[in-house]
Every structure is written in C-alpha cells, then in structure tokens.
Amino acid sequence: MIYIRLKDGSQREYPEGISLLQVAESISPKMAKFAVAAVFNGQVTDLNATVQEDGELDILNFEDERARIVYRHSSSHIMAQAVKRLWPKTKFAIGPAIDKGFYYDFDTEHTFTPEDFILIEKEMESIIKSDYPFVRQELSREEALQFFADRHEDYKVELIQDLPEDAVIGLYQQGEFVDLCKGPHVSSTGKLKAVKIMSLAGAYWRGSENNKMLQRIYATSFPKQAMLDDYLNKLEEAKKRDHRKLGKELGLFVLLDEGPGFPFFLPKGMVLRNELEQYWRDQHQKAGYQEIRTPIILNTELWHRSGHWDHYKDNMYFTKIDEEDYAVKPMNCPGGIMVYKQNLHSYRELPIRTGEMGLVHRHEMSGVLHGLMRVRAFTQDDAHIFMLPEQIIDEINGVMNLIDLFYKQFGFSYHVELSTRPENSMGSQEVWDMATDALKQALEEKSMPYKINEGDGAFYGPKIDFHLQDSLDRTWQCGTIQLDFQMPEKFDLTYIGEDGEKHRPVMIHRVIYGSMERFIGILIEHFAGAFPTWLAPVQVRVLPITERQHDYTETIIARLRDEGIRVEVDKRSEKIGYKIREGQLQKIPYLLVIGDKEIEANAVAVRHRKEGDLGAQGLDEFIAMIKTEIANKMIK
RNA sequence: GCCGAUGUGGCUCAGGGGUAGAGCAGCUGAUUCGUAAUCAGCAGGUCGGCGGUUCGAAUCCGCCCAUCGGCUCCA
Numbered sequence: 001m002i003y004i005r006l007k008d009g010s011q012r013e014y015p016e017g018i019s020l021l022q023v024a025e026s027i028s029p030k031m032a033k034f035a036v037a038a039v040f041n042g043q044v045t046d047l048n049a050t051v052q053e054d055g056e057l058d059i060l061n062f063e064d065e066r067a068r069i070v071y072r073h074s075s076s077h078i079m080a081q082a083v084k085r086l087w088p089k090t091k092f093a094i095g096p097a098i099d100k101g102f103y104y105d106f107d108t109e110h111t112f113t114p115e116d117f118i119l120i121e122k123e124m125e126s127i128i129k130s131d132y133p134f135v136r137q138e139l140s141r142e143e144a145l146q147f148f149a150d151r152h153e154d155y156k157v158e159l160i161q162d163l164p165e166d167a168v169i170g171l172y173q174q175g176e177f178v179d180l181c182k183g184p185h186v187s188s189t190g191k192l193k194a195v196k197i198m199s200l201a202g203a204y205w206r207g208s209e210n211n212k213m214l215q216r217i218y219a220t221s222f223p224k225q226a227m228l229d230d231y232l233n234k235l236e237e238a239k240k241r242d243h244r245k246l247g248k249e250l251g252l253f254v255l256l257d258e259g260p261g262f263p264f265f266l267p268k269g270m271v272l273r274n275e276l277e278q279y280w281r282d283q284h285q286k287a288g289y290q291e292i293r294t295p296i297i298l299n300t301e302l303w304h305r306s307g308h309w310d311h312y313k314d315n316m317y318f319t320k321i322d323e324e325d326y327a328v329k330p331m332n333c334p335g336g337i338m339v340y341k342q343n344l345h346s347y348r349e350l351p352i353r354t355g356e357m358g359l360v361h362r363h364e365m366s367g368v369l370h371g372l373m374r375v376r377a378f379t380q381d382d383a384h385i386f387m388l389p390e391q392i393i394d395e396i397n398g399v400m401n402l403i404d405l406f407y408k409q410f411g412f413s414y415h416v417e418l419s420t421r422p423e424n425s426m427g428s429q430e431v432w433d434m435a436t437d438a439l440k441q442a443l444e445e446k447s448m449p450y451k452i453n454e455g456d457g458a459f460y461g462p463k464i465d466f467h468l469q470d471s472l473d474r475t476w477q478c479g480t481i482q483l484d485f486q487m488p489e490k491f492d493l494t495y496i497g498e499d500g501e502k503h504r505p506v507m508i509h510r511v512i513y514g515s516m517e518r519f520i521g522i523l524i525e526h527f528a529g530a531f532p533t534w535l536a537p538v539q540v541r542v543l544p545i546t547e548r549q550h551d552y553t554e555t556i557i558a559r560l561r562d563e564g565i566r567v568e569v570d571k572r573s574e575k576i577g578y579k580i581r582e583g584q585l586q587k588i589p590y591l592l593v594i595g596d597k598e599i600e601a602n603a604v605a606v607r608h609r610k611e612g613d614l615g616a617q618g619l620d621e622f623i624a625m626i627k628t629e630i631a632n633k634m635i636k
Numbered sequence: 637g638c639c640g641a642u643g644u645g646g647c648u649c650a651g652g653g654g655u656a657g658a659g660c661a662g663c664u665g666a667u668u669c670g671u672a673a674u675c676a677g678c679a680g681g682u683c684g685g686c687g688g689u690u691c692g693a694a695u696c697c698g699c700c701c702a703u704c705g706g707c708u709c710c711a
Contacts, residue, residue, distance in 0.1 A: 103706095114641075201706030202639025209708050213639055216706070244704095248647080257684075257702050315710090360711085365637050366702090368709060380711065456710095465711095477711060515711045546668040573668065581672035595670055605670080613671055 003054045014051075021047040021187050024059045034223070035059045036067035036191065037184055044070065046136060046184040062223045072097035074134060074186040075195060075221040076104045081177035082123035083108075083217075086116075092179065093155040093205060093214050099473070100231070101220030105203055107155065112215050117197035120217070124195050131190030132175040136183060144169035148180065155205065156180045194228035195221045241471035243524035244371040250529050250586060252520075252537070253372065261369045261376030263517060268537035271566065272523075273516055275535050277357060279409075279633075280381055280513070287402055289353040289383055294335025296359055300325040305490055306334045307426050311459035315362045332358035333484075333509055336384035337491045345495040350505060351387035351395055357516075358382045372521035373476055379516040385508040386493065392506055396442040396464075396481060399510045403466055403479045406512050410523065411635055415475070416448055417465045419456035426459060427486045435483040436462040458509070460486040466514075471525040478514030478522065483507075530587040530609060534630045540567045541588045542604075543579045545595040547571075552599045556592065556619060563623050565630075584609060590626065610636065 004023060005011045014023060020040060024032040024047065038045045039058040044066050047059075060067035076095035079102070083090055087110045095104030106112075139147060141160060148156040159180060160169060172181045174189050186192075198218045205211040222228040239245075247253045252269035255261075265273060281291065297319065303309045308316065308330065317328040329335065336354055345352065361377045368374050387395050407414050418439055421432045439462055443450050450464070457463050466479030484507040487493070494502040513519035523531070533539050540560055544553045553569060560567040568588075570579045576593060583591040593605040597616070604622055606614040617625075629636070 111640080199705055200640055203707045204638075207708070209638070213707075215639075218706080255703090260702065362710085365709065367637065367639095367707085369703090374710070378711065480711070511711070513711090518711055543671090545670060548668075573666095575667095575669050575674060576671060577669090578673050579671090584672055591671080593671065597670080607671060 002051060004051070005054075005056045007056075007058045016052050017050045019048055019050050020045060020057065020059075023051075023057060027059070031059055031061075034061040036062055036064075036186055036223075037070040039066070044184055046134065047187040048133060048136070049184075069097040070184055071186060071191070071223070072102040072221060073181075074189075075192055075219065076102040077134075077172065077174060077177070077179050077181070077185065078124050078127050078189055078192060078195075079120065079197075079217065079219055080104050080106075080179060081127055081174065082120050084177060085123055086119055091153060091155060094159075095179075101198060101218060103216050103218045105205070105214040105216045107205075107212065107214050112200055112217060114200065120197055121195060124192075127175065128189050128192045128195075130175060131188050133188040134185040135173045136185075137171045137173065139169045139171060141165065141167055141169055144171070144180070147171070147178075153180075191223070192221050193223050194225040195219060196228055196232070235472070238471040241525045241528040242371075243373075243470075243521040246524050246529040247372070250524075250537075252524065255371070260366070261364060261374075263372055263375055263377075269520070271537040272531065272535055273520060276513065276516065276519070276523075277381075280357075283402065283405065284353075284355050284383070287353070287398065289355040291355050291357075292336065292339050293356060294332060294339065294358065295329075296361075297321075297326050297328055298334065300327050302334050302338075303327050306337075306487065307460060307490060308334070311424055311426065315364070317361050317363055328361045329358070330360050330362045331509075332356050332360060332380060332382040333384060333487060333507075334491075336382070337487060337493065337507075340384075340386055340493060341491065345386070345505075347388060347495050347497050347503070350495060351385050351391050353383055353385045355381070355383035372517040372524075373470065375515075375517050378518065380511050381513045381516065383508075383510055385510070386488075386495075386505045387508070388495075388503075389506055392438050392483065392508075393442050393445070395508055396439065396483070397446065399481050399508065399512075400442065400446060400448070400464075403481075403512050407466070407468070407479075409633060410526065412468055412522075412526065414466050414468050414478075416443065416450040417453045417456075417467065417477075418443065418450050419453040419458075419463045419465055421462060422455045422457050422459060424459060425457065427461075427489075431485045432462065435485055439464050439481070439483055458482050458484075460484045461509075468522045468526075470522060471528075476514075476518055476522060478519055479512050480510065480514065482509040484509060528587075530589075532633060532635045533589045533626065534633045536587075536589050537566065538568045538586070538588050539565050539626065539630070540590045540592060541583045541586075542567065542569045542592045542594060543576060543583065544569075544571060545576050545593065547573070548596065549594045549599060553594050556594065556604065559619060560623070563627065565623070565626060580607065583607075590622075592622070608636075 001013050002016055003011055003013055020038040021032060024035045035047055037060045038047050041055040062068060062071060080092055080095055083106060087108050090106050090108040093105035144160050145157060170182045171178055172183060172185055196219060198220055201216045202213045203216040204213055251266050253266055254264045312330055316330050319326050336356060339354060357379050359379050364374060364376050385395050420436055461482050461484040463480050463482040465477045467475040468478050469475050488504050488507055493505050495505050497503045542553050542556055544550055550571060557567050557569055580591060587609055589609055591607040593607060598605055601616060603616040603618055605616045606622055608614055
C-alpha cells in the first residue's frame with residue numbers, strides 16, 4: 001500500500017502500481033474527465049504513469065499552463081500521426097507546444113497547401129475518435145538509435161545522438177505511431193476535442209540557415225469547441241487592431257512599393273509623432289540630458305574606426321562624395337562620440353548625457369520587413385551617456401527608471417531580457433564579463449525579473465532589452481540599455497580625473513521608445529487607434545446638424561483653435577448619424593454636435609468616442625475638461 | 637536571404653482564355669435632417685512589372701518586384 005497526499009492536504013491509501021488517472025477517478029470522475037496531466041512529487045507526469053511510492057499529487061486540467069503544454073504537445077504527436085498516414089514517406093523533425101498551440105516540422109517531397117489542412121484535420125479527428133492511449137516506453141540509447149535508423153527517421157537519429165551516452169530514451173506510442181519524446185502526454189488521443197490547423201511556414205532544421213528548410217505546420221487545440229471558437233474570434237478582433245490596417249484607415253502613414261521599408265508619415269501620423277517627441281524632450285530635459293543632432297552620412301574611415309565596418313557592413317548603405325567613400329549611419333554612436341571629443345572633459349562634468357533623435361538606415365533582409373515594426377529607415381530616440389566607472393550602476397538605474405516612466409505613461413506592460421556576448425564581437429572576455437555583471441547587478445538591485453538571451457548582445461557590449469507586445473502578442477524589442485567599454489577605447493575617449501591624469505570613461509548607449517516607427521506601431525495596436533486625447537491627431541470634430549449652424553460652428557472652431565486644441569469640422573450636407581459614424585470610425589475622442597438648441601443655449605453637445613452622448617455643456621466647461629485631460633495625458 | 641501564399645479603380649473584394657464588375661469613398665444635384673450609413677446621377681482601372689504560349693492573356697507559363705504568415709536576423 002502507498003499513501004498519496006492531495007493538494008487539499010487529505011491523504012488516501014492505494015495499492016502499489018495504480019495509475020494516476022485511476023487515482024483521479026477515485027477522487028472524482030469529473031476531475032478525471034477534465035484531467036490533462038498530473039504533478040507527482042513536483043514532477044509533471046503522465047496520467048497513465050503508475051506509482052510505486054508515497055507522494056504528493058496534484059491533478060492538472062487545461063486551465064493550468066503546464067497542462068496546456070502537455071495537451072498541445074500531445075496534439076502535435078496526433079498531427080504527426082495524421083501526416084504520416086496521409087504522406088507515409090514524411091520524415092519527422094520536432095513538434096513542440098508553443099504559446100497558443102503547437103507546430104511540427106516535416107521533411108517531405110509533398111508540398112503542403114492550405115487545402116491539405118482539411119485532410120489533416122479530418123485524419124486527426126479520426127485518430128481522436130479512436131481514443132488510442134499514449135503509451136510510454138523506454139529504450140537504451142543504442143536501441144533507440146537502431147529503432148529510428150530502421151525507420152529512416154534521420155532527424156530523430158540526430159536528436160538521439162546529441163543526448164548523453166547514458167540517457168534513457170523515451171518513446172511514446174499512440175495507435176500505430178511512435179515518436180521520440182520525453183513526454184509527458186495526455187492519457188489518450190480522445191482527450192482532444194477541437195483542433196485547427198492555423199498556418200504553414202518554412203523553418204530551418206535546428207534554426208540554422210545552413211540547414212535544410214523543413215515545412216512547419218502551425219496548429220492549435222482546445223478541450224472544448226467553444227474555447228477554440230473564442231480563440232479564433234479573439235484572433236479576428238486582434239487583426240482589426242493591426243497597425244498596418246489602422247495606419248491606412250486613420251491616415252497615419254503609408255508604405256509604398258517605391259520605398260520598401262521606408263515609411264511615409266502622413267499629416268495625422270506626424271501629429272502623433274511630434275507629440276511623442278515633445279514628451280520625450282520634456283522628460284529628457286528633466287532627467288538631465290542635452291540634445292544634439294549628428295549627420296546621416298559620414299566618412300567610411302569613421303566606420304572602420306568604430307568597428308561597424310568589421311561587424312555591421314552587411315547592414316549598411318554606402319555612397320561616394322567627390323570620389324571619397326561615405327556610409328549612411330546605421331547607428332548614432334560614432335556621431336555622439338565625435339561630439340564628446342570636441343572638448344576636454346573633467347571628471348566633475350560626468351556623467352554627460354547626450355540625446356539625439358537620430359535617423360538611421362539599415363539594410364534589413366527583404367523577408368523581415370513588417371509594417372512600422374521592422375523598417376529600413378528609422379529614428380532612434382538615442383542617447384549616449386559618458387561616465388565614470390563608479391557611476392555605472394546609478395546611470396543604468398536612471399535609464400531603467402526613465403523607461404519605466406515612459407512605458408507606464410502609455411499603460412504598457414513589458415518584459416526584460418539580458419543579452420550577452422555574441423560570436424562576432426570585439427573586446428576581451430574580461431571586459432565583457434565586467435559589463436555583463438554590471439547590468440545583472442542593476443537588474444537584481446531593482447529585483448526586475450529577466451530572461452537571459454545568450455549571444456544576443458551588440459558587437460560592442462551586452463545589453464538589457466525591453467520588449468513590448470503587439471496585438472497578436474508578438475513581442476518587439478523597444479527600449480535597450482547597452483553598456484560599452486569598447487568604443488571609448490577605439491575612439492580614445494578621455495576625461496581628466498581628480499589626479500590630473502587622463503582616464504577612460506565608460507559609455508551607455510540607450511533608447512527609450514527604441515525607434516519612433518516601431519513604438520508608433522505598438523502604440524497604434526495597443527490603443528486600437530483610439531489614442532489618448534493628448535496624442536490624438538484630431539482631438540475634436542465639430543458636427544453642425546444643418547447649414548443654419550455653420551456660423552456658430554465657426555466661432556466654436558476659432559475658440560478651440562485659440563486654446564490649442566486640434567479641431568476639425570464636418571460641414572457636408574449629410575445626416576448627423578452619418579457624420580457621427582465617420583467620426584467614430586476615425587476614433588476622434590470628442591464629437592461636438594451643434595444644432596439649434598446648442599446655439600440657443602450657447603452650448604455644445606458632447607459625444608465621447610467611448611462614453612457616447614454626454615449631453616450639452618457650456619463651451620468653457622468643455623474646454624476646461626478637455627484641457628485637463630490633455631495636460632494630464634489621461635487615458636480614456 | 638529562405639519556405640509558402642497573395643497582388644483587379646483611393647479602400648474592401650467578386651470574376652477568370654473572347655476586348656473589365658460590385659459596395660464604400662470621390663464628384664454633381666436634390667435633401668436641412670438630433671447621436672454609427674438620405675436619395676439619384678456621374679466619373680474612375682493598359683487587372684503589380686517584364687517576357688512567353690495563343691488568332692486572342694487580367695485569366696495559362698517563366699522571371700522579377702511588393703505584400704502577408706513563418707524561419708533566420710533585428711530597434
């Protein structure tokens with residue numbers, strides 16, 4: 001007999017060798033029905049696993065993230081089984097669970113098409129209906145290699161070869177299909193209820209462009225059809241917030257074939273952009289920054305000295321002036337450094353914080369361009385901080401605080417990653433370790449949770465990256481703080497210390513928005529185009545009901561303009577409902593409806609895009625209200 | 637750059653070897669109206685580009701370009 005203690009603290013007695021699923025059934029048939037996986041003694045485990053020892057048990061249903069991973073992982077095996085049945089010659093690579101579903105990478109002569117989705121889904125449904133149990137077997141490394149080699153599963157063989165010599169290899173079988181897998185899995189294929197193939201993509205084996213490109217099928221699964229429907233609806237809703245669609249509808253920017261990756265900002269987009277820049281200047285002035293501007297084209301010699309030639313030239317554009325070689329800047333740092341070098345600096349001056357709205361150009365590969373999120377010309381809200389070594393932590397903290405202030409202003413939540421030394425980089429390992437430790441220390445002092453991104457740093461130093469999400473939960477790096485001991489060396493930067501000698505300053509490269517373009521993209525999706533009034537390209541639109549109100553409307557517009565409010569008028573001879581509809585679709589914060597009643601009362605009828613008809617107000621009252629909203633940068 | 641899909645008036649989309657179609661937007665006229673679409677008329681496209689097949693190509697084929705979803709890469 002063994003004793004199993006449950007999450008609620010109660011303890012039950014079972015015969016040795018009982019399966020966890022049987023335990024779940026003994027507690028509650030309903031619990032067993034919705035059970036996906038179990039946690040036994042802290043390990044996520046198959047429900048089909050049997051237990052021989054006392055332990056603590058927690059039964060997980062789909063609500064638990066760990067269980068969802070198991071559920072989707074099992075789903076990927078079922079999809080693989082379906083593909084194997086339909087195209088028996090297919091070779092199988094990997095099939096993990098991902099955030100909202102799963103994928104499997106296949107190598108096959110057959111080129112999958114969207115028409116195949118239905119076939120695969122049908123086959124999956126048939127496998128689900130058969131309710132095959134997922135059966136775990138374990139083989140030695142040798143046996144497993146033999147097993148997959150016999151089946152010509154080259155990718156599986158390669159995977160096993162990379163496992164340690166003494167590894168016990170897990171295999172899972174459902175019906176006729178066997179796959180290499182450490183598990184765990186759901187108890188049987190019948191646990192799946194709703195599956196949907198989502199999309200098709202190419203993906204390199206093991207993520208390296210030197211390897212063969214496989215065909216990846218993305219899909220998702222849920223334990224209830226209603227949950228799948230709900231998920232698909234949410235996806236549709238999210239697509240309506242796509243900044244590329246809203247950018248067009250709201251007249252903010254365009255991307256044309258004439259300049260792939262080079263966005264055109266339209267008048268309304270410029271208003272938004274200028275407001276963001278104004279806020280940026282205000283806050284940086286308060287935080288002790290000075291603003292500079294450096295040239296876009298600079299002599300190639302400078303780029304050799306900075307290391308960009310060696311590490312970044314594939315991403316740069318070049319030109320010639322009077323037979324001399326020049327490059328279009330992909331980064332602002334050399335310019336900022338040249339400014340620092342214009343004077344001798346005393347240790348008393350440091351830290352020196354120089355900011356620059358710097359327009360950079362980068363030759364990004366054609367396949368990676370994505371609306372405003374990934375472009376070839378963008379403005380970085382850059383700054384370079386030159387400081388004493390003992391000021392590093394304080395300065396990093398200062399930048400982290402500034403980033404937090406900005407992101408909170410827009411109501412963004414963000415996550416942080418620490419990127420370490422990449423392969424193609426400059427400087428000694430010692431200096432890199434020092435810089436990386438400094439960033440770690442700053443993060444830990446702030447008890448900021450972070451993920452480590454090995455090998456993802458800049459070529460001159462490690463960095464802390466701040467990531468924001470778009471409407472489809474894809475994350476984009478916006479803010480970054482990069483610590484650099486290399487450029488000061490390369491450019492022989494100095495300050496005069498207390499001792500009267502020359503010393504080497506340390507540099508921080510940092511951005512808050514990241515790039516104006518990307519940040520605006522994120523902002524559009526975050527607010528679904530309904531920007532807070534302080535950012536809204538048009539803050540008020542005045543809608544006269546008939547021509548009789550045109551004169552009065554003019555006086556209102558003049559007054560609002562005078563108060564610095566961005567106002568438009570719709571004098572077309574359309575019905576008021578039509579004008580309101582258009583104003584709503586343009587997501588204008590306030591529509592002022594003007595009829596005879598308003599003229600008589602010397603008032604305006606206020607309609608807010610979210611709150612609807614707010615009734616009539618005196619014009620002064622309305623102006624006071626909207627000005628408060630703008631001044632406080634309120635989000636509503 | 638790689639894999640797959642897509643490209644038709646300003647926008648959203650239909651059509652598909654026999655000389656381009658709708659709705660919205662636009663323009664003109666009528667209407668003067670109270671919180672998400674008033675009616676009528678008019679105008680607008682060498683169907684992404686270049687080649688090829690064909691008596692004939694928007695439609696079939698090839699190459700290129702751009703976009704979308706991924707991979708790789710990155711602010």
